[in-house]
Amino acid sequence: MVALYHKVQRVETLQEMAEKETKAFKKRAGIDCLCHCSDCCRYEQIEATPLEFMPLAWHAYKLDLLEDWLEALEKHDSPACFFARFENGRWGCKIYHLRGMICRLFGFSGLTDKNGKVKFAVCHSLKEKSPNTVEKAKEYVEKGGKMPLLCNFYRRLTAIDFVLANQYLPINQAIKKALEMVYFHFCYKR
Ligand code: SF4
């Protein structure tokens, strides 16, 4: 149990770091999400790794929600993230503070090309609906402005658990796998 909890803690620390860097980047580059958007939570092709949802799974077990969520995920037949919720005319995330690494970096992180040049990987929604802001943020990056790099955070996840950090799955499958791993972990402990 200690080993798994230790991994959960390390992932949480890394995710907090990603969040901090993303927030700082948004502030410096003058860019932010569209109001109550969550389009990315409903993209069909969004992928994640089980490792980044281990903290969520751990807390789900502690709060006695894990089995209910596993059951509900079995019946969830949409590519939209299981935790994306539309309430009172707004989209949002039901587990915001426990969301995965991709959720914290998507839309506001950089990719590197083969020459190591950083490119701003902005989301489609911002590109379409806020092109001027995106252009200014791109200029900031092109002038050498600091931004979180997706590959750095995923590399650090790999150092925590090579196997679970390298399984890129559709997001609902990644969440399900994390829940199952924590479920079986505690089953064997009983
Ligand atoms: S990253 Fe882009 S798609 Fe996702 S919530 Fe923000 S603005 Fe919307």
Ligand code: SF4
């Ligand atoms: S976990 Fe939350 S933030 Fe991440 S994709 Fe799902 S709804 Fe969106």
